[in-house]
Amino acid sequence: MDAATCKAEFPLFFPQIDDNLAAWRAKGGISFQDLDEAARTCDPRWGMARIVIRDGQLFLRQVREGDESRISALLHLIHTAVTTDPSSTLQAGNATGIELVLSEADRDASPNDAVWAISKRVDEPKSKGTWLLPDFGFAGWPETGIASFDEFLHLAQLQDQLAPWAHKGDKILWRGLANGYPPRVDLLDRTDPRKVAGAEAWADVKQTSFHDVGAEFHPLIPMHEHCRHRYLVQTEGNSYSGRGKFLWSCRSVTVAHPMQWTQHFHPALNANPTSRAQNFIELPGPLFNGLEETTRQLQNTAGIPIQQDLQTTQGVAGALGVNPPQRIADNAVESLRRRYLTPAATACYLRAALVAYAQVLKTDTWPREENAPAWDNGGSGIVPHGGPGGGVAPGGGRGKDLVKVGVKGDIEYGVWRISGSPNWPPQ
Template sequence: MLAQRPSFRFVAIGAVVSLFVLAFLVLGTSPRGLSSKFNIKTQSRPGPQTCVPPSNSTGWEFIVERDGNDHGLSEDQCRIAFPKLFAEIDKSSALKEDRRITYKELDSRAADDGMVRAIIDRGQLYIVDYAPMPVTASRARATLNSLHRALAAFPNRDNLPSIEFTFTTEDFAEDTQSASPIWAYSKRDLDTSVWLMPDFGYWAWPEVQIGPYHEVRRHIAAIDDGETTPDGNFTPGLEFQDKKKQLVWRGSLATNPPVRSKLLKSALGRSWASVRVIDWDDETDLRYNLLPIEDHCRYMFVAHTEGRSFSGRGKYLLNCRSVMVSHALEWREAHHAALVSSGPDANYVEVDREWSDLAKKIDYLIDNPEVAERIANNAVRTFRDRYLTPAAESCYWRQLIRQYAASCDFDPVLFSTGRDGRTHARATPYDTWILMH
């Protein structure tokens, strides 16, 4: 009997271990992959939280030459580098503190023209539905490419929360279904269901002949800071005080006649104005009047006007060592929390929506070139070298995912069980989808 006790002990231990393993398999495995109950929450989520920059105990700091194109910064690095970047996400999160987004609310908005419905699961992107619209077709691909890049570059992408969401490639989201969440490029205060996302131009904007964002930034930097030629010689940049002492604007009146026509009226006959209307359907007009976006930076002053909602040119202009002059804005973009219009840290100049004080402010800046140069340098430090870097864009995408997830009371599922008892995929992996569109 004594000789048999050790064997009995091992059998007993094995039984206990087996029970632990069985319990883990039963309780620790989420049914999310096969569940068809889309609005059932399968894991706990923290409530919406604002992005408070962590204490910088590591001593790490953002250096644009090293980090500006790094799409894989950690969450702490993103918060240290871009403390103002997530203000709009925080606002949307705060609106959901008392009542989180349900699957029914998400599902109540059908994917209409220019909309994409997608899932992020364990850091992987999937497309549920896509309603193409010819005018914005490239926008959908550009936006998804940027989002996919932000996911792929993140070392811990599988630890990102899983979400299901819809975004629009239109200039703005119709907010008639106030309870239905949607991601969009711009929003107003009254658009409470809209979550701001980076716009398509961070990838490219071929419709207006603007190439990849990183290339545009390189061309702008070459104009302002100079560049080394292939033969090893350095070509110096254009000094601010040597720029054309004019306000430049090229665009169509059709997208916002009330605001843009008043800019033309205020600039009419002024020696400091280089303001021209462009007809995008007239090849001759484009040949003579279209100005490459980087060449705007050769002017001391660059005008920014809203279109149907936001204007995609704004972020390019803020990359210039020039003074951006803008009317008071109604539509917000992801980087707007970093805009400062007065004081020693001013990085742009604001005029009223009627442009009635434009002449007075331009005359003042021309007469006080040191003030104008300070504003232009502030714009470079704030935007080109920080909030409008490719690194900042990817940081924004991932924080949007985190805080949107915390505001939802459901988890997405990639598969559903049909009446035939078979499992069906609800979405197409992005890697496959992009090859078909």
């Protein structure tokens, strides 16, 4: 999709981008020194990358992969967005290159506002201007047993045929690790049959773990099989929870506590019980207060046709407002699975955010590269180090001692991949 089509198809993405643009213009823009500081202050416990986009290509200046494949996944998303741009370059924002620093951290990636992050606090002042990336799970999350998000969307759609609404599980479902996080601990307490009489009639909530063992841990449920249940629970943890996009892709009603973190697609979430476009339920809180009452009402109204409002069938809408469960579930499919969570939406968002970001780069603060004239436009603006053709040397390649063979400079993303995706620069 071109930029105009993206804006028409996914208008809810753009207010946050406009807010960031205004914030950074008010702060005077982003300098080369800002990015130096951003890279230096990224939390060392998490992976990070510093990248350059030039001539429709992605170049890597610095890569530090964390304990998982998150940075590789984030770079894949950016590469896909850049190389599928109908204009072939992000010229609408800046014809002379873009440089940015990104972090995979769940939260508090850096004290520097210029770092691109995967989530931010709901109450964060707009003046901070945090640029949000789609989280790594939009590419793939192999550490949790989830393949590509594209494949998950296919499997989620398949569940519509394998487990239509009438045959879905009728208890609210959650699997995960509490890990001391207050929302998850509260959820387990409120659904424990040993503590709450009758909880087994409405809740199927159990702890799982990828590593821990013990009587309190139960078998994992593949993420797409969550879609075989009518009601699902979204819980935050260390910050946002990466499960959200998967749950909201099911033809199910997802119930969340009051969320404290937001991601790039959250403007498309609608918890307004008086809106016929509602696509999930957000409890008033604190935490999961009201979960039992809401779940029992979901169970009691599960058979009400999509076309009918609860107020007209019950007289009192209660916790659900006007929308029967099937309408909320269908809205999630139409607005999220088929629209704002699609690969097309992810690419559109990223391109638009990058174009806006490019407009606040103070390119006159970038040092002039010795090889700059070898690039187009006389090498004006931001160019990769050591190029064109940087990051390689005879005798290099996968598994080789890249320092010994004298590899220097920024490496093009595709070459980095076929070289084994090493941390960069070689050390």
